[in-house]
Amino acid sequence: MLTAAVIGAGMAGILAAIRLDQSGIACDVYEKGDSVGGTWRENTYPGIACDVAAHWYTYNFARNPEWDSLMAKGEDIRAYFEHVASDFGVLEKIRFNDEVVLLRYDAGRWHLETASGHRADYDIVIAATGVLHHPNIPDFAGIDTFRGAVFHSARWDHGVPLDGKNIGIIGNGSTAAQLVSALVEGAKRLDLYQRTAQWVMPRDNIPYSEEEKALFRKDPAALEALIRELRSKTLNGYAAAVIDVSSPEYRALEQVAQDNLATVKDAALRERLTPDYKVACKRLVISSTFYDAIQHPNARLVTSPIERIEPEGVRTADGNLHELDVLVLATGFQVDRFIRPTRVIGPGGLDLDDVWAEGPLAYLSMSVAGFPNFFLLNGPNSPVGNFSLVEVAQHQIEYILQLVDGIRTGHYREIAATPEAMRRFEEERCEAAKKTVWVTGCDSWYLDKKGVPASWTFSYDRFVQEAAHPRMQDYETR
Ligand code: N01
Numbered sequence: 001m002l003t004a005a006v007i008g009a010g011m012a013g014i015l016a017a018i019r020l021d022q023s024g025i026a027c028d029v030y031e032k033g034d035s036v037g038g039t040w041r042e043n044t045y046p047g048i049a050c051d052v053a054a055h056w057y058t059y060n061f062a063r064n065p066e067w068d069s070l071m072a073k074g075e076d077i078r079a080y081f082e083h084v085a086s087d088f089g090v091l092e093k094i095r096f097n098d099e100v101v102l103l104r105y106d107a108g109r110w111h112l113e114t115a116s117g118h119r120a121d122y123d124i125v126i127a128a129t130g131v132l133h134h135p136n137i138p139d140f141a142g143i144d145t146f147r148g149a150v151f152h153s154a155r156w157d158h159g160v161p162l163d164g165k166n167i168g169i170i171g172n173g174s175t176a177a178q179l180v181s182a183l184v185e186g187a188k189r190l191d192l193y194q195r196t197a198q199w200v201m202p203r204d205n206i207p208y209s210e211e212e213k214a215l216f217r218k219d220p221a222a223l224e225a226l227i228r229e230l231r232s233k234t235l236n237g238y239a240a241a242v243i244d245v246s247s248p249e250y251r252a253l254e255q256v257a258q259d260n261l262a263t264v265k266d267a268a269l270r271e272r273l274t275p276d277y278k279v280a281c282k283r284l285v286i287s288s289t290f291y292d293a294i295q296h297p298n299a300r301l302v303t304s305p306i307e308r309i310e311p312e313g314v315r316t317a318d319g320n321l322h323e324l325d326v327l328v329l330a331t332g333f334q335v336d337r338f339i340r341p342t343r344v345i346g347p348g349g350l351d352l353d354d355v356w357a358e359g360p361l362a363y364l365s366m367s368v369a370g371f372p373n374f375f376l377l378n379g380p381n382s383p384v385g386n387f388s389l390v391e392v393a394q395h396q397i398e399y400i401l402q403l404v405d406g407i408r409t410g411h412y413r414e415i416a417a418t419p420e421a422m423r424r425f426e427e428e429r430c431e432a433a434k435k436t437v438w439v440t441g442c443d444s445w446y447l448d449k450k451g452v453p454a455s456w457t458f459s460y461d462r463f464v465q466e467a468a469h470p471r472m473q474d475y476e477t478r
Pocket residue numbers: 049050051052132138139153170171172173174175176178194195196283306330331332333443445
């Protein structure tokens with residue numbers, strides 16, 4: 001029986017474990033944390049929710065008729081993944097609290113080592129380590145001198161009281177927008193330190209009635225019809241818009257964001273909230289509450305650049321000291337890490353860190369030339385954006401299982417993308433990037449060091465088509 005190691009027990013790792021098991025491949029899952037859920041375990045900040053429709057953000061073999069509203073709370077999503085992992089027998093396969101530090105390909109197998117010294121060999125490795133995983137903690141001068149509590153949004157300290165406190169939030173991405181909405185009411189004062197204004201799309205979080213939930217329980221076809229509708233609305237609107245700024249879909253998207261901004265009553269505040277780049281160049285903030293929250297009497301938008309952190313609070317370039325009790329770094333993530341810092345050494349000592357020295361690449365986001373039987377879920381250049389990464393991972397695991405099937409049936413022992421396929425994919429991807437909104441004059445986590453979008457730059461349909469069946473001529477087998 002073939003054996004596989006899955007790295008990470010978040011949404012994609014749970015999926016991989018289930019599908020490997022169903023395909024007759026024995027697998028162990030390695031998880032450095034103490035529970036499943038990945039990003040939904042790590043991000044527990046007040047107000048956390050998924051701005052992708054909850055029903056679409058589920059595995060197609062484990063739908064959940066119980067969602068309370070269009071977009072689910074973080075804790076409910078985490079509970080969903082915990083349930084699925086338990087129901088499908090994944091929990092027993094997981095080695096918790098042990099980080100994989102080394103993967104070395106030797107004599108046709110992957111040798112794995114963990115931080116605790118555990119060792120094991122596998123035929124196949126699937127990296128399901130997530131994208132938004134390693135917090136980006138900017139090096140603010142004086143941050144160590146701050147007398148209050150300071151933490152990153154993905155490392156929330158629930159022991160720190162917030163009610164009646166002066167709270168500062170640095171950054172104004174999707175995380176900060178949710179935080180501001182959740183905290184402004186209870187805070188004495190809430191400062192939002194904005195370096196670059198964001199476009200905000202309104203989306204009401206419509207609740208599902210008990211009747212609707214009863215219907216979804218009784219009639220899975222009705223639930224599937226709803227998911228098809230949610231999916232096509234996003235794919236025909238947002239996903240089509242961002243890859244072509246001259247499209248009618250893009251103009252429609254632009255209009256909604258501009259109309260939303262126009263609802264900010266105070267002209268001076270509106271001016272400061274107005275981005276100087278195109279709608280959706282950065283990932284859209286989806287929120288029907290953010291503009292109200294930032295206009296709340298407790299809220300202050302601070303746009304003077306941060307000069308340093310002092311014991312009492314934040315000193316900005318205009319000379320003002322903003323006294324704070326709590327400082328939250330909603331400053332995003334290092335998005336080019338993927339499986340790293342785990343060392344991955346392929347045949348002949350090829351080091352993944354060297355191959356990715358200029359930035360992470362993978363053929364169709366799943367296979368790296370020179371690294372046989374090593375696959376990634378939601379890897380480099382994978383589709384990201386305001387749509388379901390669960391669905392993306394599902395397409396990818398089915399593709400990977402097709403590649404693995406050739407090993408299982410003895411057609412070959414090893415498989416990896418050819419260097420030529422990787423090169424061609426990357427060239428086409430960079431060419432397609434030129435038409436996307438992400439390169440129209442803003443900085444964002446979508447762009448790599450060279451300013452090229454690190455994500456899937458083609459249509460979502462193309463992703464679905466490419467992921468349907470491997471083109472075997474793009475693979476080297478032995
Ligand atoms: O992080 P971000 P995020 N000084 O990278 C600022 C997903 N997500 O955690 O724009 C001052 O978007 C930075 O400023 P600037 C979603 O995919 C999903 O909010 O670079 N400011 C920016 O404002 C999202 O896109 C949900 O000028 C600094 C902010 O920090 C992704 O996570 C909810 C700074 C970082 O914004 C990341 O979102 C939440 C510095 N030195 C998140 N460094 C869903 O609902 C950085 N900033 C699915």
